[in-house]
Amino acid sequence: MPESFLEKIDKRVAVAKRVVQEQNEIILNPMYHSKRVSLQLREWVTAIEPETPQDQIVQALLSIVNRIPAYVGSGFNESIQNITAAKKELNLLVAIRNEWLVCDSSRKEEEERKKNREKKVLAAVEDGLEEKEPTDPRHTGLHPGPSTREIRIAKAKLRETDS
Numbered sequence: 001m002p003e004s005f006l007e008k009i010d011k012r013v014a015v016a017k018r019v020v021q022e023q024n025e026i027i028l029n030p031m032y033h034s035k036r037v038s039l040q041l042r043e044w045v046t047a048i049e050p051e052t053p054q055d056q057i058v059q060a061l062l063s064i065v066n067r068i069p070a071y072v073g074s075g076f077n078e079s080i081q082n083i084t085a086a087k088k089e090l091n092l093l094v095a096i097r098n099e100w101l102v103c104d105s106s107r108k109e110e111e112e113r114k115k116n117r118e119k120k121v122l123a124a125v126e127d128g129l130e131e132k133e134p135t136d137p138r139h140t141g142l143h144p145g146p147s148t149r150e151i152r153i154a155k156a157k158l159r160e161t162d163s
Contacts, residue, residue: 006104009097016090023083027076036075037068118154121146125154 003011026032044064048057121129129151146154 006097006100009093009100013090013093013097016086016093019086020083020090023079023086027079027083033072033075037072040071041068117146117150121150122154122157125151125158 041064044067045061048060052060124146129146
């Protein structure tokens with residue numbers, strides 16, 4: 001059976017919540033930051049050629065040391081941006097879900113009203129209600145009671161049930 005729209009929204013809400021939780025855990029996990037920095041340091045140091053003169057090696061190492069604080073900060077910034085994006089998506093999905101529930105409930109109420117109206121018209125036709133012709137052409141839709149169309153549909157249903 002295919003997923004309903006509400007089920008799809010609920011799955012996406014769960015994914016967004018999981019992303020927020022994972023990013024919060026990353027920010028608070030010192031091992032994540034330690035591993036991230038050590039991998040980057042290893043990459044920067046291995047990029048220095050072994051036959052480079054000593055004074056250039058010192059300059060390269062100083063450059064690496066100067067880049068470390070910005071690199072550590074960028075890890076926090078990335079996580080915060082991911083959290084912000086996930087929270088925006090989560091808020092949007094929750095709003096869509098709430099709007100869908102309101103729309104779905106009003107649609108169901110409207111269907112229930114139509115069914116009740118059909119039952120009333122069907123009962124009236126069974127009791128002998130006939131189509132009315134409007135007497136004044138200017139006021140064709142202002143007569144009370146079921147419309148001609150509704151009466152014809154009810155008569156057709158009655159004929160079907162009799163067959």
